[in-house]
Amino acid sequence: MVRPAVIAHRGYAGVAPENTVAAAQRAAAHEETAMLEIDVQPAACGTPVVVHDEHLAGSRDGRALTDATGLVWETPLEELRETRVLGTDATIPTLSELLAAVPETVGINVELKTPGTTDLRIGESLSPDERAQRRAMWQPFVERVVADCGAFDGDVLFSSFCEGAIAAFRETTTAYAAAPLLWDDLEAGLEIARRYDCEAIHPPRNAIAGTELTATAYAGLSDGAPEVDVLAAAHDEGRAVNVWTATNWIQFDDLAAAGVDGVVADYPGLAGRSSDR
Template sequence: MTQRKADMIEIDVMPCGTGEIVVFHDSQLSSRDGGTQGLTDAEGTVWETDRETVTSAEVLESGETVPLLTDVMDAIPSEVGVNLEFKERGNMSWTEFADETLSIAADYDNEILVSSFAEGAVAAVAENYPDVPLAYLFWNDIEAGVEVTDEYDCDAMNVPYNMVQGAPFFSDDIGFDNIPEGGYADVDLVAAADERGIDLNVWTVQSWYQAEQLVQAGVDGLISDFPNVL
């Protein structure tokens, strides 16, 4: 049986309190939204906590700890691309954070795509690293997302899957609380991406049905927790 594999891996990056870049999604090491289950067995804000504490924190009782970016990059085969999502800058400027993160990425042969919800992060990469492929992450405003994409000449638009007009779940509530009153603007993002000659990537695809519908609608990339959604 042929084994499926992903073309790229998306990872969230932020600094810890001593400046090293770690791979972690949330700002807090402890719990999310006041929940009782700890994400790790440590506490504190990631970018206010020293490297030793952050990288010793066990994640969800898995036996695994929060890794440095270098540890993750070491584990990814060179033929697999890496989408570095700039999640938080901590006490750094976005330019300082980009310098630190992309200097690490430069030591590896993997294809790199930088993405972020933060316009400041996109601006810093566009200005200082014009050769690094860049994507703006849309949240709740299609028109504003397209404007940012154009402003910084991005190479891709990374959007929630309910923003794709040609799919049956356009403007549906998919649990992200990201639909403005009145629904999304009447913008065909597949056409917008084609007109600009850039990629349209969608997140977070959870089923083969969603994937099939989105591919038929004309998207270029599927961001999923599962490599076998197609």
């Protein structure tokens, strides 16, 4: 059985300060890492920065996400670059800074998180008029992100929960692969993938039919067998299926046995077979 590609979630967020240069370099040093997954949104000036939450005052397991407050897109770039992440010395990097620190032998999955708004229409398949409006909203930021990625010679895959982001990306370039991130409406995600001829889809781990993971509610999906077999549908259409997010080797093994192409993982070392442990 071919094992799935390992995609380091925010640079293996389980063992390093997420979405930082330090995390990216550490993750890239693991031989098993095929790709790094990172999140981008704009600073106040529009410069793409690498951070997941909209609010700087978020938390992870009781620890403050950063030592700052406010919305990312309302914060000056100079302040963001001095903002410490999760109580460490690591700071929020620009996308350009992170890409410059990563070897081109490791791919980058750039998740387009927000163009600077909380009105995102996550996981929705939009009407033609709404698509045009949302594409225009995303376009300036997406163009900045794509321009920054031009300096990186490794593989780049763009993903987003928002159809507007995928639409703006396809309008901007055809040089890179794209993937919709699926939420509670699996069929909507497949529709978006078809509409923009995306090379992959990124469903949550409990959306993969036939796995034990479907028995537990996760992300936007309730427990129980999914209504759509997204793995079969995507593979029938020639698309890769990269699943998020595995937190232990049992989940990774379950997804590998199902035949997914990639697994977004919080920790390194999950790809080893259970029999090897």
